[in-house]
Amino acid sequence: MISIKRFRRLIREMTGLFVILNGFRRLFYRIVIGVLRLFVHADKKTILFNSFYGSSYNDSTRVIYEKMTRDQRFKGYRMYWLIDDFSKMPEVDPRFLVRDNSVAHVYYLLKAKYWVSNSTIELVRQVSVPRAGHVYINTWHGIPLKYLGGDELEQNFATKWFSQVQFDYLCACNDYDGQIFAHIFPRSAQQIHQVGLPRNESLQQKFTQQQVTALKQKLGVPLDKKVVLYGPTFRDFEVKHYQYKNASLDPTGLDTATLTRIKQRYVILNRSHYYVADNRLSKQPAQDSTFVYDVTDYPQINDLFQIADILVTDYSSLMFDFAILGKPILLLQADLQVYIKRRGLYMNPAGNLLPSFTSTSKLYAYLAELGTADYSTLSKQAKAFAAKYQPKQITATTEIIDYIESH
Incomplete structure (x- = not known):
């Protein structure tokens, strides 16, 4: 059995070898660039x-x-x-x-x-x-x-x-x-x-109901439920390839009454950041496939914006784009102070018209009680947010x- 001391020495040697090989590779490409430029x-x-x-x-x-x-x-x-x-x-x-x-x-x-x-x-x-x-x-x-x-x-x-x-x-x-x-x-x-941004030009015109229905059917999403698009960013200060699970929309731990109401009214489209695709919510154990749909690999996120009724995110710039459609945006910021300390923010969107929640349970409780009047208020907030950060014409x-x- 290899000793810890020997294992550490082996790791140092392998790391040193990697650095040397990487240096040779960069030297190779410098030579290639120099020759091809001629x-x-x-x-x-x-x-x-x-x-x-x-x-x-x-x-x-x-x-x-x-x-x-x-x-x-x-x-x-x-x-x-x-x-x-x-x-x-x-x-x-x-x-x-x-x-x-x-x-x-x-x-x-x-x-x-x-x-x-x-x-x-x-x-x-x-x-x-x-x-x-x-x-x-x-x-x-x-x-x-x-x-x-x-x-x-x-x-x-x-x-x-x-x-x-x-x-x-x-x-x-x-x-x-x-x-x-x-x-x-x-x-x-x-x-x-x-x-x-060129990608946002298509958001200046909303999908027709026929287009929304067609895409929902393509994705297998129920037509009679509200769609929540969950698009968090990554945590580059976390270990294990930016994996982060503490603020997911995993409903585990919710009381039965709230969970039942949520599932009766909503489905979740999970859009993982491409850095953390291997840790996507829908691949975690015990997920209900009729409640959470993984759309990380769907190529056009604007299509997902069009069929979503609500966006839930944290510190992702998706909120700026989604706001163009004037639909509700909710922020799940369970680790806000840690994120500010470890990653840093130019501004906190929760202080700019958008409601924020510090736990999944509070977010779900809010969604369970969300009524038509609340939805209208949230839509107005999103439109004001878009007016503040997006050009009038793209x-x-x-x-x-x-x-x-x-x-």
């Missing part, structure tokens, strides 16, 4: 897209991409998508898919004049491809609520990226996020455009596409 030059008719660090095919960059593929002005352009797994994008011709964190990633960064991202696109194995000669457009992926970049309480390679990156065009929704972006992205402070997609054409 032969590969930016092409005005080549565009490279990605979403959430190359992990998915969604969000604002997908909206821009799909509109550009239909725009005759860009006929003949080659539009590539950076992704870590080609099977995630069956809709796109595989000839135009590029493997994330690969030599091909470097090649198409150099080849594409335009980079379009909602996160970061220019880093290959933590090595940055020089931006000179390229046009870098970033939509970002939400109005900031949590501390970002240099404001984060724990600094690392990822947080330092914010102060170093420079965009040519950065989307914002209003003065609130515009000022935060100017602060955390100091080299892009003059390139901020308050045009909203024009981002058209603005960005016109910008690309003129640059």
